[in-house]
Amino acid sequence: xxxxxxxxxxxxxxxxxxxxxxxxxxxxxxxxxxxxxxxxxxxxxxxxxxxxxxxxxxxxxxxxxxxxxxxxxxxxxxxxxxxxxxxxxxxxxxxxxxxxxxxxxxxxxxxxxxxxxxxxxxxxxxxxxxxxxxxxxxxxxxxxxxxxxxxxxxxxxxxxxxxxxxxxxxxxxxxxxxxxxxxxxxxxxxxxxxxxxxxxxxxxxxxxxxxxxxxxxxxxxxxxxxxxxxxxxxxxxxxxxxxxxxxxxxxxxxxxxxxxxxxxxxxxxxxxxxxxxxxxxxxxxxxxxxxxxxxxxxxxxxxxxxxxxxxxxxxxxxxxxxxxxxxxxxxxxxxxx
Numbered sequence: 511x512x513x514x515x516x517x518x519x520x521x522x523x524x525x526x527x528x529x530x531x532x533x534x535x536x537x538x539x540x541x542x543x544x545x546x547x548x549x550x551x552x553x554x555x556x557x558x559x560x561x562x563x564x565x566x567x568x569x570x571x572x573x574x575x576x577x578x579x580x581x582x583x584x585x586x587x588x589x590x591x592x593x594x595x596x597x598x599x600x601x602x603x604x605x606x607x608x609x610x611x612x613x614x615x616x617x618x619x620x621x622x623x624x625x626x627x628x629x630x631x632x633x634x635x636x637x638x639x640x641x642x643x644x645x646x647x648x649x650x651x652x653x654x655x656x657x658x659x660x661x662x663x664x665x666x667x668x669x670x671x672x673x674x675x676x677x678x679x680x681x682x683x684x685x686x687x688x689x690x691x692x693x694x695x696x697x698x699x700x701x702x703x704x705x706x707x708x709x710x711x712x713x714x715x716x717x718x719x720x721x722x723x724x725x726x727x728x729x730x731x732x733x734x735x736x737x738x739x740x741x742x743x744x745x746x747x748x749x750x751x752x753x754x755x756x757x758x759x760x761x762x763x764x765x766x767x768x769x770x771x772x773x774x775x776x777x778x779x780x781x782x783x784x785x786x787x788x789x790x791x792x793x794x795x796x797x798x799x800x801x802x803x804x805x806x807x808x809x810x811x812x813x814x815x816x817x818x819x820x821x822x823x824x825x826x827x828x829x830x831x832x833x834x835x836x837x838x839x840x841x842x843x844x845x846x847x
Contacts, residue, residue, distance in 0.1 A: 556790075557790040559791050560619065562593065562620060563596060564591065565595075565622065566781070567600055568597055568598065568601075568608065569609050569624065570601050570713070574736060576624050579815075581597050583651060583802055584596065584597050586802045587802045590798045591794075591798050604628060604687040604711075605629070605687065605690065606637060609632065614784070616784070619791035621783065622795070623781065625779070625782045626777060626778065627691040627694065627777065627838075630834050630835050633835070634842045635845065643785060645782040646782060646785050646828070647782050647828035648781035648783060648796050648799060648824055649795075649796050649822055649824055650779065651802075652779040654733040654735065654817060655775070656695045656752040657749075657752065657760070658748075659746050660746070661728055663728075666729065666749070667749075672729060673705070677706070679706065681705075681706070681707055682709075682710055683729050684727035685709055686713075686715040687714065688711045691776075691778075694775075698773075699731070715732060718730060722745075723740045723745035723746055733777055734760060738759070738815070738816045753774055783795070800821060
């Protein structure tokens with residue numbers, strides 16, 4: 511009997527030792543920060559992006575400011591991402607057609623919208639099927655101060671003559687389209703200083719400057735890059751720069767402030783993708799844009815074309831867009847035709 515008791519006790523002791531060993535093993539294999547029985551955390555899978563051609567949708571005609579800057583960027587971005595990056599022009603409707611097309615594409619990063627202030631104003635107009643929440647910012651690549659210009663055929667040679675004639679009568683003002691940044695700049699300038707304009711809306715900055723050069727419109731607000739060739743040819747006359755500092759491209763042209771008129775305004779250009787695009791893809795595109803904008807080839811391309819480089823990352827550009835929406839909402843009544 512004693513022999514049987516010893517065997518039973520030995521079996522119980524072995525069972526206890528095995529149970530403790532099992533518990534110890536489980537504790538040793540439990541990842542830090544988890545409890546026994548819970549699933550161990552896993553690393554986020556890496557995104558295989560890009561694997562095919564990326565399209566940059568420009569909602570304006572070929573040859574305009576946005577188109578030119580995007581084409582400079584596209585080639586270098588293709589090198590950085592290791593894929594083809596092409597530009598598609600889908601103009602019309604004051605940029606609404608191209609914006610709608612881009613934002614209705616699959617949210618996978620392969621369709622990028624070239625985004626300007628027209629995105630915000632088109633939403634405020636109520637004529638779009640999209641809202642601010644339907645686009646996710648990738649980054650800003652350019653900020654261009656407005657320049658007040660006149661057709662050489664108009665006979666206007668100074669900002670003082672421009673202001674005087676616009677107050678006394680009405681000048682024909684060519685824009686790249688209703689609610690575009692140049693149109694908005696003209697509206698704000700007119701509102702702030704009591705000016706009168708008859709607007710000639712076109713399908714992009716290339717057509718806008720052609721109308722000015724041909725004398726079909728008297729004045730307009732544009733950027734140096736879009737009008738540089740015609741300015742050099744003497745067909746368009748720069749009158750004043752709407753910035754706090756003179757333009758390096760037009761050092762002899764005064765700022766509005768220097769001329770005694772308080773007005774600072776400019777056009778921003780950046781990229782966005784449809785909302786819902788994976789965060790990892792947004793980060794890849796934003797980082798690629800940052801790299802592209804720091805390359806010597808792109809900086810020289812922008813400089814030669816008269817476009818200033820002004821990069822903002824995805825988060826900062828998104829904040830700027832949201833702020834622009836709030837600011838534009840406060841003065842949107844000026845866009846009523």
